[in-house]
Amino acid sequence: MAFLVLLTLLGLVKSILCNEHDLRSDLFNTSRHNPFVLPRNSAAPINVTLSWVTGFVVGFDEIEGKFTIMGNLEMSWKDELMMWNKEVYNVSSIVAVGKEVWTPPIYVLNKMDSIFLSNGLNNDLLRIKHTGEVSSTHSGEMSVSCPLDPIHFPFDIQTCVMMFGLTVHSSAEVRLKFSDNPIQSVTGAGIMTVDHPIWTITGFKTTASEYSNVASIKFCLFRKSLYYTFTMLGPSALLNCLTIFAFLIPNDQGEKISCGMTIFLAFVVFLVQVGDIIPKNSNAVPVLGKYYLYSIIGSAVMVINTVIHSFIANKRAQNGETKVEPMNNDLEKPATFEMYDESISVSSNESTGRKIPLVKFLKKHGLKMLDIICFVISVLLIGISVIMLLTTKSTCDSA
Known part of the structure; x- marks a missing residue:
């Protein structure tokens, strides 16, 4: 009896593995899939939702005007060409590399001396659901240009902006927008988790327009004057x-x-x-x-x-x-x-x-x-x- 149960479990596992293998063969078939083709079946633009997860402030070079922050950029969009019936394949989601599917060619417009999003999402892992929902998380240290306003030094509050844009697509093809909770923390306790000796993030503001392929996050940095x-x-x-x-x-x-x-x-x-x-x-x-x-x-x-x-x-x-x-x-x-x-x-x-x-x-x-x-x-x-x-x-x- 135990032998029959073991054979049944092995057959079930083999069936699941074979189904995911068959699913990948069908989804990534070159005859029906091209990572350079927009994943849509209509003329409606693809909405890429952004959210930033703050890790901590690395530093602020006041002489060079460079603001460095550690965090994660979470992105999600819908790929209408990567949909399947989970009842047939018995698989609800798969993991793929960014270069295997279409990914938004997003980059940082005001980046300074940083490799953040240098190759887009080509080397990142993606989670693809059977509904076509694709999600990705790009982590790393990002440095952006942030000119210092010295008028109120040392009782000043500086404004630093992270600007994200698309290299190829227009706003009629791909649009950037922010989620309902655009700024989060790695611990979920506010936008700042590890405090900096000099700077503290006191506020933020997100900006994204449906008529532009540029989205920005504005941080307010309060200087500790002690x-x-x-x-x-x-x-x-x-x-x-x-x-x-x-x-x-x-x-x-x-x-x-x-x-x-x-x-x-x-x-x-x-x-x-x-x-x-x-x-x-x-x-x-x-x-x-x-x-x-x-x-x-x-x-x-x-x-x-x-x-x-x-x-x-x-x-x-x-x-x-x-x-x-x-x-x-x-x-x-x-x-x-x-x-x-x-x-x-x-x-x-x-x-x-x-x-x-x-x-x-x-x-x-x-x-x-x-x-x-x-x-x-x-x-x-x-x-x-x-x-x-x-x-x-x-x-x-x-x-």
Whole structure:
């Protein structure tokens, strides 16, 4: 009895194998099948449905403008020439290589240094059902061109687009469209599974038109700014505080100008570092670059103020004044200088009238006014740069 059951099972397996062999012989017969012929029995276009399964973000080369992502591109379409009766052959689906049947000649329009879809689906495995439904999954690392917009750096959101197109067929023959769930994850938990240290995908938008053979997926990449805040914004905020408090250093000490030059050079180093991170772009200036530029001007104003004080103090010392401190203008002058000043004052009073009070006021309080003006300019520049940095906001037009 057991021997008869074994023979029956072996016969059934042999029958199934023979049926699939016969099915393949019938389907791939060159007299009725050609992989270069559109698999349709009418004039209706073939609809190729796309969906993207995100693995993780590999990286974003900001200098070259290259966005790299790992994932799977799932495609499905109907092949009306690959249909059979599963009751006759006792087979519901088969597996075939892409070069054995017709596959959509799809490629990536904005690809950079990547072999993703270089040979189409010729070397991929396809699942063909008895209803003619064909499905395929192309996996790999894809790099696309994504120019960086540096305006809101480092609080920016970049938009990267993956564009898929057909090489030969028009939209009247083959059309690309997206499924109802176009963006998925390898674990099914959102569009992003493995987080990147710098970038996070926050949204997406798919675009496909029935009048065009081009379909695109737009990703929104949010930059995590903690690294740049810790390494750039924190130290520069302390330097701005030093710029303001440096006005309290006495002008007759050389430490004030050395402190100002140190702060000035530190901001220049930060600005150069920003220039090395972002691409060279003359159409837009990043907000962080503007922040450092205004901070540099604020520190330069403090240095210029100190230089003017030193110049005037040296001039007064050469003219015979006993004290070099330029902020105190109530010192007694030598008799010869007073006689000379009185003679000039009399002649000036006779010729210019009311100019003497203004000259005396500027001579007595001019340096103090210069200090106040320079201090206000530095505070305004630093305040504008900080407000501009805190109010910057980048958006992405994702769905």
